[in-house]
Amino acid sequence: MLPDLLLNVHQFHLWSTELAERIDGSFLFRGPWFANMDILITVDPANVHHIMSTNFSNYPKGPEFQKMFDIFGDGLFVADSDSWKSQRKIARALTTHQQFYQFLVRTTQDEVEKRLIPVLEHVSKQGLVVDLQDLIHRFSLDVGFKLVTGHDRELLSDEIREDPFSKALDDAEEVIFSRHVTPEILWKLQKLLGFGQEQKMKEAWETVDQIAAAYISKKREELGGGNISMREGEGEDLLTSYIKMEGEISTGSKSQDEFMRDTIVNFLIAGRENSLAWFFWLVFKNPRVEAKIREELQSIIPDEEAKDQWRLFHTEELKNLVYLQAVLFETLRLYPAVPIEHKKPLQPDILPSGHHVNPNMKIVFLSYAMGRMSSVWGKDRSDFKPERFISERGGMKHVPTNRFVAFNTGPRTCIGKNIALTQMKAMAANIIYNYHVQVVEGHPVVPTGNSIILHMKHGLMEFLIEIKFEKRGAGRWVCKGEEGTLTDWDLSFAREMGLCLGEDGWLVCETQMDGSLVVHRSEGRWVAGLRTKMTNRVLK
């Protein structure tokens, strides 16, 4: 099967999903004898539960994983046994502390108000086409750097500059992926001789080390000089907390600075991705969902406030929104940020599927494919249906984490889940409520086949239409659109929303019970791609 795998590396997730649907459970992949590539591929939730929870101690990350993910050093993400336990305990205590939560809320709110909105305003006013995925990465790295180091990296601004740290992470993620599909002996040889992909990793590593070292020494200076004044209840960044605990934390064979480097790099890498580009893409394709998110947002605006105006939602207001969270989960079901996971048993074992595994084998579970299996999600697995995550009583439905694996399952569950959800909700709600994201027609949206993180290969090129709407009685809306050529898609969107976007004038539209759209007034531009003057016309 190795040639087949190599032929399909560029579209690994699509290929492996088809394979998974055919094997319906688990399958033993045999690589050539010299390649150390006997792999049990599984999408069976019972196996996942066994490996990640029931028999957790038999499936550490292990030295091979650590070699592949060497840029993570000995940090939490790759550590095992006692080192992992003590790092996890500290990391959990710090990230779930009430003061850190307040710091997260404040940082996210600042990033939305001071960075995100000015950029979006610029983009929508100028009618610019931008890569939304890139803006999202910049947003989450800015927030990530602030939370981890206390300093804003200021990546999200009108002036888009390339960031060496982001570039280094992109490169490292690509090289780690290629290590998964290249026989070990070959990539180790490349590493030894310093060429090809491995040279790229070396450079990425140097960049990450330099940037991390600069933040650590700056923080030590600030703390040494007493330059950090913290008001009661404000919370502090993680690096400050870790440095204050120096001496109390065991760093194993590492120096304090090496330990700090591994710690902040692990947090920054783990916290960079948040899958929001996939969210906007799916919402764009599903106007019904966009309308429902807006409806839910309208419902939390206090009665004394006008409901028909541009509005920024505070991060705290969004935490209990069920529908928005369900849309985020449904996005992560189809596009999990970490699309594959792998493990190696310490001792021979028998999985619930009946497969025998031993320490010479790897076990890979395909999280991307698991989100698309009919055996796991039913016949409507391909539909974008946030309702799967909503209970009959209208709250979030409990879906076992060995089925919904986006945040991992068992003792190594993602530590940053709530941090990620807080940021994602803030960005999603404030964009969806105030703008309509219009993806450039014909823009190809496909996952990268060559990274351990599920990015969009060509980004998400889009423009934003600022929506200023005003509700005028039941089912009637007034809306001002900025620009763009309206398509069939706009028509269906307008029908769903009961509004219509016009080029320069105000349009008053109304959706009828039969789905037709009545345009009550127009300044005489086009609607739904028809360049026509319309007054009180009914569009079918």
Ligand code: HEM
């Ligand atoms: C939507 C966003 C996120 C997703 C989908 C996600 C997903 C995951 C997954 C699947 C793992 C397990 C990886 C593995 O063991 O191979 C993980 C681990 C981890 N995540 Fe997240 N993550 C997200 C955001 C964050 C954020 C914002 C942070 C920052 C605090 C974070 C911190 C961590 C850490 C420290 C681990 C390692 C936990 C351990 O091994 O004990 N994650 N995450």
